[in-house]
Amino acid sequence: MQLTPAPVTKLIEEFSRLPGIGPKTASRLTFYLLRNPADRAKVLAEALQQLHAKVTFCSQCFNITENNPCAVCSNEHRDPSIICVVEEPLDVIAIERTRDYHGLYHVLHGVIAPVEGIGPEDLRIAELLQRVRASDKVREVIIATNPNLEGEATAMYIARQFQGSKVKTTRLARGLPVGGDLEYADEITLSRALSGRSEIS
Amino acid sequence: MSRERLYHTDAIILRRTDFGEADRLLTVFTPQRGKLRLMAKGVRKTTSRKAGHIELFMLTNMLVACGHTWDVISQAETLQAYRGLREDLEKTSQAYYLAELVDSFTEERDVNAPLFELLAFTLARLSHLADIFLLLRYFELHILSLTGFQPQLHFCLVCNQPLAPTENYFHFGDGGMLCPEHGQARPHAKMIPLPVLKVLRFLQTQPWEKVADLQLNPQTCQHVEALLLSYITFLLEHRLKSVDFIRRLQRESHD
Numbered sequence: 001m002q003l004t005p006a007p008v009t010k011l012i013e014e015f016s017r018l019p020g021i022g023p024k025t026a027s028r029l030t031f032y033l034l035r036n037p038a039d040r041a042k043v044l045a046e047a048l049q050q051l052h053a054k055v056t057f058c059s060q061c062f063n064i065t066e067n068n069p070c071a072v073c074s075n076e077h078r079d080p081s082i083i084c085v086v087e088e089p090l091d092v093i094a095i096e097r098t099r100d101y102h103g104l105y106h107v108l109h110g111v112i113a114p115v116e117g118i119g120p121e122d123l124r125i126a127e128l129l130q131r132v133r134a135s136d137k138v139r140e141v142i143i144a145t146n147p148n149l150e151g152e153a154t155a156m157y158i159a160r161q162f163q164g165s166k167v168k169t170t171r172l173a174r175g176l177p178v179g180g181d182l183e184y185a186d187e188i189t190l191s192r193a194l195s196g197r198s199e200i201s
Numbered sequence: 202m203s204r205e206r207l208y209h210t211d212a213i214i215l216r217r218t219d220f221g222e223a224d225r226l227l228t229v230f231t232p233q234r235g236k237l238r239l240m241a242k243g244v245r246k247t248t249s250r251k252a253g254h255i256e257l258f259m260l261t262n263m264l265v266a267c268g269h270t271w272d273v274i275s276q277a278e279t280l281q282a283y284r285g286l287r288e289d290l291e292k293t294s295q296a297y298y299l300a301e302l303v304d305s306f307t308e309e310r311d312v313n314a315p316l317f318e319l320l321a322f323t324l325a326r327l328s329h330l331a332d333i334f335l336l337l338r339y340f341e342l343h344i345l346s347l348t349g350f351q352p353q354l355h356f357c358l359v360c361n362q363p364l365a366p367t368e369n370y371f372h373f374g375d376g377g378m379l380c381p382e383h384g385q386a387r388p389h390a391k392m393i394p395l396p397v398l399k400v401l402r403f404l405q406t407q408p409w410e411k412v413a414d415l416q417l418n419p420q421t422c423q424h425v426e427a428l429l430l431s432y433i434t435f436l437l438e439h440r441l442k443s444v445d446f447i448r449r450l451q452r453e454s455h456d
Contacts, residue, residue, distance in 0.1 A: 017253060019221075020221055020222075042386050053288055104231040112446070114297040114298075114301075114442055114445070114446035114447075115216050115293060115297055115300065115301050115304075115440070115442055115443055116218075117442040117445075119445060119446055119449060120449070148256055148257070149256055149257040149258065149287060150257075151295065152287060152293070152296075156289075156290040156293070157290060160290065160453075170205035175246050176255045177247040178248075179248050179249060180247075184251075185253065186253025186279050186282070187253075187282055188253065188256075188257075188282055188284065188287070189253050189281060
């Protein structure tokens with residue numbers, strides 16, 4: 001005899017497939033939705049449906065977007081001579097928050113991780129090369145992958161692809177985070193921070 | 202007596218995966234406790250005090266708290282960052298290879314202090330040597346010895362006679378050399394030219410200081426490398442993923 005109705009177990013099962021959600025959290029979410037008015041569940045269902053129906057990748061920068069090309073790529077006030085290469089769409093949002101960057105983006109959707117079997121061919125690196133070659137406007141490619149070993153390896157790999165071309169490749173500076181603590185800084189960060197020090201004006 | 206709640210250990214970070222909101226799950230190799238899986242909490246935040254100290258392939262001294270599922274890193278301080286291998290793509294890819302070998306050849310909590318020494322030694326050399334070919338082969342032969350797969354290179358495995366200085370045979374399944382008579386009779390035994398056998402023996406028995414001075418011709422190099430890689434792949438029964446990346450880099454640098 002089945003104690004819980006099939007739709008309930010089905011939803012619990014689906015929830016528990018999500019990252020960070022175990023069986024207990026899954027059933028709590030399911031019963032929360034069950035207790036609440038039906039239109040709340042309906043709104044959630046619609047949002048889920050539209051997620052894949054309406055979101056695509058921008059054909060230029062491979063960021064997630066509703067319209068192709070995306071809002072950044074089609075904005076004529078952005079500077080097309082600079083491309084900032086990031087790992088994930090969330091990184092674009094982080095850089096946009098600074099309001100200091102006015103160029104375009106390119107989203108790789110991952111980093112080179114040999115042990116996980118992720119090589120350059122699994123990322124949007126070939127598309128980046130093609131995009132830069134096809135345009136005569138690009139002067140600089142800023143590589144903004146994460147400052148860890150995978151990010152560095154990816155940055156070195158991309159920089160190598162642009163070797164000998166007229167395009168300048170740059171890397172985000174490394175240094176101490178706001179709210180950080182010198183005592184706990186690692187030697188690589190500290191020595192980069194020292195070599196990149198700036199005069200107080 | 203209750204189990205200790207905290208312990209100190211040196212550790213080399215072999216691999217890591219992101220976990221939850223800002224955590225990472227590390228696979229580390231330690232001298233007294235073997236391979237461990239450790240949880241590093243909050244290290245993906247920019248203000249994390251540990252993050253810079255538990256990057257891949259670093260030698261770190263850490264204080265670890267015993268936990269339910271995973272032990273949790275509570276403090277970490279870099280002992281060796283091996284900077285040279287972070288600033289060179291070829292060396293980074295080779296470090297991935299070393300780490301993948303150690304990860305594949307060991308089981309969790311299997312203590313192997315000499316292997317830890319070998320890994321730390323090899324990473325240190327890797328980060329500042331210009332020519333790393335011999336270093337990698339030295340590492341391969343020694344990790345085989347330290348994990349119980351040391352190939353027999355001096356006697357025929359069938360007749361137990363010392364090998365004559367001629368073309369002998371290597372058999373993967375038997376784990377070593379066969380004399381010409383028994384080698385030819387065995388299917389899948391690989392013919393080994395004498396210079397290749399000599400290099401293998403030298404790498405297996407001599408200290409690194411002597412190995413470092415070896416001068417080899419490119420053909421022997423290629424043969425030694427291919428033989429060791431296929432023997433290791435045979436033992437592990439799976440392809441090493443980092444090798445694909447190394448090959449790709451080599452291909453691209455030749456273009």
